[in-house]
Amino acid sequence: MRVFCFFMLLLGLFAKAHAKDNVVNIYNWSSYISSDILKEFTKETGIKVNYATYDSNETLYAKLKANPHTGYDVIVPSTYFVDRMRQQGMLRPLDKSRLSNFKNLNPTLLNKSYDPGNHYSIPYFWTLTAIAVNSKIHSPQQLKNWADFWNPHYRNQLLLLDDVHEVFSMALMVLGYSANDTDPEHIRKAYLKLKQLMPNVRLFNNDGVKSLFIDEDLSIGMAWNGDIYQAAQENPALRFLYPKEGFVISIDSMAIPKDALHVNNAYVFINFILRPDIAKKLSLATGYPTPNLAAYRLMPKAILNNAMIYPDAKTLQRGVVQTDVGSAETVYQHYWELLKIGA
Amino acid sequence: MKSDRLFKGTTISMVWCWLFLFALLPSVLVLIMSFLQNDPTDLFRWKFSLQNYQALANPIYFKVFWHSFYIAGLCSVICLVLSYPFAYVLARLDSKYKSLLLFLVIIPFWTSSLIRTYAIISILKVKGLLNTVLLSLGIIQHPLTILYSSTAVIIGLVYSLLPFMILPLYVNIEKLETQYIDAARDLGANTLTTFLRVILPLTLPGIMGGIILVFLPAMSMFYIPDILGGAKSLLVGNLIQNEFLAAHNWPLGSAVSMVLTLAMGLLLLLYRRANKIGPYYDESIGEI
Amino acid sequence: MNRLAKFSYLAAIYCFLYFPIILLIIYSFNHSIYSLLWHGFTLDWYKQLGDDSDLIVVTLHSLEVGVLAASLATLIGTIAATCLYRYRFFGKHLLHGLLFVLIVSPDIVMGISLLILFFLLNMRLGFWSLLLSHITFCIPFVAVTVYSRLTGLDKNIFEAARDLGASDLISFRRIIIPMLWPAILAGWLLSFTLSLDDVIISFFVTGPDFQILPLYIYSLVRIGLKPELNALCSVMFVITLLIVVIFQLILPKKVNQ
Numbered sequence: 001m002r003v004f005c006f007f008m009l010l011l012g013l014f015a016k017a018h019a020k021d022n023v024v025n026i027y028n029w030s031s032y033i034s035s036d037i038l039k040e041f042t043k044e045t046g047i048k049v050n051y052a053t054y055d056s057n058e059t060l061y062a063k064l065k066a067n068p069h070t071g072y073d074v075i076v077p078s079t080y081f082v083d084r085m086r087q088q089g090m091l092r093p094l095d096k097s098r099l100s101n102f103k104n105l106n107p108t109l110l111n112k113s114y115d116p117g118n119h120y121s122i123p124y125f126w127t128l129t130a131i132a133v134n135s136k137i138h139s140p141q142q143l144k145n146w147a148d149f150w151n152p153h154y155r156n157q158l159l160l161l162d163d164v165h166e167v168f169s170m171a172l173m174v175l176g177y178s179a180n181d182t183d184p185e186h187i188r189k190a191y192l193k194l195k196q197l198m199p200n201v202r203l204f205n206n207d208g209v210k211s212l213f214i215d216e217d218l219s220i221g222m223a224w225n226g227d228i229y230q231a232a233q234e235n236p237a238l239r240f241l242y243p244k245e246g247f248v249i250s251i252d253s254m255a256i257p258k259d260a261l262h263v264n265n266a267y268v269f270i271n272f273i274l275r276p277d278i279a280k281k282l283s284l285a286t287g288y289p290t291p292n293l294a295a296y297r298l299m300p301k302a303i304l305n306n307a308m309i310y311p312d313a314k315t316l317q318r319g320v321v322q323t324d325v326g327s328a329e330t331v332y333q334h335y336w337e338l339l340k341i342g343a
Numbered sequence: 344m345k346s347d348r349l350f351k352g353t354t355i356s357m358v359w360c361w362l363f364l365f366a367l368l369p370s371v372l373v374l375i376m377s378f379l380q381n382d383p384t385d386l387f388r389w390k391f392s393l394q395n396y397q398a399l400a401n402p403i404y405f406k407v408f409w410h411s412f413y414i415a416g417l418c419s420v421i422c423l424v425l426s427y428p429f430a431y432v433l434a435r436l437d438s439k440y441k442s443l444l445l446f447l448v449i450i451p452f453w454t455s456s457l458i459r460t461y462a463i464i465s466i467l468k469v470k471g472l473l474n475t476v477l478l479s480l481g482i483i484q485h486p487l488t489i490l491y492s493s494t495a496v497i498i499g500l501v502y503s504l505l506p507f508m509i510l511p512l513y514v515n516i517e518k519l520e521t522q523y524i525d526a527a528r529d530l531g532a533n534t535l536t537t538f539l540r541v542i543l544p545l546t547l548p549g550i551m552g553g554i555i556l557v558f559l560p561a562m563s564m565f566y567i568p569d570i571l572g573g574a575k576s577l578l579v580g581n582l583i584q585n586e587f588l589a590a591h592n593w594p595l596g597s598a599v600s601m602v603l604t605l606a607m608g609l610l611l612l613l614y615r616r617a618n619k620i621g622p623y624y625d626e627s628i629g630e631i
Numbered sequence: 632m633n634r635l636a637k638f639s640y641l642a643a644i645y646c647f648l649y650f651p652i653i654l655l656i657i658y659s660f661n662h663s664i665y666s667l668l669w670h671g672f673t674l675d676w677y678k679q680l681g682d683d684s685d686l687i688v689v690t691l692h693s694l695e696v697g698v699l700a701a702s703l704a705t706l707i708g709t710i711a712a713t714c715l716y717r718y719r720f721f722g723k724h725l726l727h728g729l730l731f732v733l734i735v736s737p738d739i740v741m742g743i744s745l746l747i748l749f750f751l752l753n754m755r756l757g758f759w760s761l762l763l764s765h766i767t768f769c770i771p772f773v774a775v776t777v778y779s780r781l782t783g784l785d786k787n788i789f790e791a792a793r794d795l796g797a798s799d800l801i802s803f804r805r806i807i808i809p810m811l812w813p814a815i816l817a818g819w820l821l822s823f824t825l826s827l828d829d830v831i832i833s834f835f836v837t838g839p840d841f842q843i844l845p846l847y848i849y850s851l852v853r854i855g856l857k858p859e860l861n862a863l864c865s866v867m868f869v870i871t872l873l874i875v876v877i878f879q880l881i882l883p884k885k886v887n888q
Contacts, residue, residue: 025839058588203573333590369744462651552779563737
């Protein structure tokens with residue numbers, strides 16, 4: 001038994017002995033890339049990719065904050081996290097001259113308040129949060145606004161995203177306030193409004209939403225467009241509706257942490273992703289909308305016309321990009337906890 | 344003997360070194376953190392403050408603790424009731440396949456618990472296996488909505504923690520001397536009395552071990568209650584998770600963790616006081 | 632209690648434990664990506680699994696850490712339990728307390744505090760930080776299991792051994808270990824299980840070049856579990872089952888004391 005252990009230990013040591021230098025360490029959401037693209041990258045550039053994944057912005061942030069020397073070269077935080085990390089000096093300013101493909105990006109998604117001038121982040125995917133409904137079970141005609149969720153008809157049927165900002169943004173928009181409101185009084189009113197919604201809520205969930213809608217365990221709720229688009233491939237009765245009050249847009253962006261080990265390789269990788277053909281492959285493989293305009297133009301017509309992924313310009317005007325709420329964060333978290341505790 | 348002192352010294356130092364570095368130091372870090380002030384940008388400020396503990400004195404947090412306590416407690420009791428007969432029969436089995444059967448208990452748990460939980464979801468769903476079978480047999484008329492309720496959470500927790508009750512019970516019962524049971528029988532005790540007066544007290548260390556390994560983790564588990572319960576309520580585990588991750592309030596998260604540790608420690612001490620038994624050093628014996 | 636009742640109860644519990652696994656195996660042949668209902672038979676996911684060398688590497692990493700962590704934790708945990716049982720020493724109650732704290736501590740608290748510790752020690756994150764952390768959280772589970780068996784031992788044996796001139800080391804190796812063998816094995820099994828499945832602590836203490844299976848699975852949950860994973864779990868399950876059964880049936884049985 002002991003001999004076996006020592007043998008394994010030696011094996012382990014040997015395996016770790018040889019360090020790889022021509023590497024890039026990517027830290028991303030899982031399934032936000034296909035392994036084919038990674039293989040193509042390595043084939044073209046000779047740089048090996050270490051691809052690690054996380055499941056939420058919060059865990060990414062906590063890890064980087066607790067130990068800045070994590071060794072990741074490229075990370076993919078969402079909008080307001082880019083804002084927060086940028087303000088706290090956790091990100092490296094980007095030298096755009098090293099990103100020749102930057103021009104391919106859609107200008108309407110650039111230069112937002114979470115990162116003016118995009119000095120720290122490059123958009124990777126963007127998602128929308130709106131109303132998902134199974135048209136066989138509920139009539140889409142009755143779901144023009146977020147406010148329709150409060151209808152007692154939907155008792156114990158709603159899915160809400162398990163994210164404080166998505167849920168509170170919805171309530172704030174219903175009350176006519178900004179989705180990124182920082183006024184504690186407004187946030188409190190949003191909390192009271194949400195308390196009234198709780199009897200209608202069946203569950204809070206971000207994950208596994210697709211299977212719940214496909215198998216019709218759920219028939220109504222708030223969801224991300226990519227999820228519903230993919231679910232609709234297996235259950236054509238699903239619809240995605242954009243409420244009149246507005247909806248939240250979230251942009252996931254590539255960024256380089258301050259203490260990245262392989263900065264050159266990070267730039268090579270980011271520039272690679274920005275190539276139109278790669279961005280197009282990425283979007284088709286994962287089902288999420290691409291922020292790359294050049295890639296967008298290469299997409300099949302059927303997808304371009306699908307309002308689930310790419311709503312028309314008029315609808316898009318009602319969309320609001322998430323931003324960091326600064327010190328109001330503690331207020332949001334406090335009411336979120338109260339909402340969940342059921343006080 | 345001199346070699347004895349060397350042996351004793353080496354073994355104790357070895358254990359102490361490891362636990363000092365990887366258990367004591369991190370715990371001290373958490374303790375210190377719980378007395379610091381929260382800072383929105385930098386996670387914490389180097390300033391002593393009791394505000395975290397003061398914030399926890401709020402009755403709403405008591406509700407969270409009580410809810411977790413109830414769920415963990417219920418889970419432990421169900422695990423115990425299910426496991427005890429199983430461990431008893433298995434431990435006293437006179438078969439050469441005994442250790443194989445023990446292995447068979449734990450092998451299912453080498454698959455990812457997350458995937459197993461999703462398998463449970465697929466059983467409990469509205470169109471899932473359970474409902475399909477019950478509906479087709481005519482036992483129920485409408486599908487049961489067990490999913491996203493406390494029942495589903497308990498089922499999930501019991502399923503995940505069962506081997507942690509079975510194994511400690513098994514290793515303890517296996518050492519039970521048949522002669523005690525025989526003696527009791529000879530003295531005229533019936534099965535129930537034998538069980539209550541002889542078997543139960545002798546297997547109490549095993550029961551305590553099992554309860555510790557089930558109740559304590561159950562108190563701080565959060566993703567099974569989230570996935571199966573619909574994340575509609577906050578348990579202590581979720582609260583701590585929330586404070587550390589979403590709320591960026593590491594000091595408060597640390598404080599909740601310390602309160603949890605103290606509460607559990609208190610319970611264990613009370614139990615020990617009340618019974619003077621359990622996996623603790625028996626002072627009367629001295630060194631052996 | 633008659634034999635039928637006994638065996639029925641055993642069988643019932645085994646069914647309870649194995650039912651989700653059987654379901655998992657069935658679903659690995661399910662012709663659907665995200666749905667959890669049956670849509671027809673397919674071998675696609677097994678083909679995908681064979682092509683996915685990354686997933687296989689990740690699984691091997693997990694197994695490597697699992698075996699090493701379980702073995703070392705069993706060693707340290709057994710020694711810890713024995714010391715706590717036999718000896719009086721300075722800081723004994725603190726040691727008890729530390730083991731207790733390790734079990735009670737929520738994963739996230741342990742993960743973050745260990746991460747900070749590694750930062751303070753200026754240690755790079757990767758295989759070693761992961762292994763050390765895994766060993767640490769497994770130790771108390773071994774200690775509790777072994778201890779619960781120790782308290783059932785006949786204390787006169789130690790006296791007898793000492794009277795016959797055995798040193799502590801000899802009595803440890805020749806008497807205690809054999810008598811504790813089931814508990815040590817149980818402790819190893821529990822530790823291996825914990826290590827294979829740990830997500831939160833591993834997330835915080837692992838480095839970019841050492842990815843493990845539970846993290847991979849957990850982060851996939853966001854998007855929807857790939858059915859390829861069902862295939863992987865089925866394969867792992869069948870292989871471990873075969874290894875264990877063959878091991879137990881073919882090897883000569885150890886005589887019970």
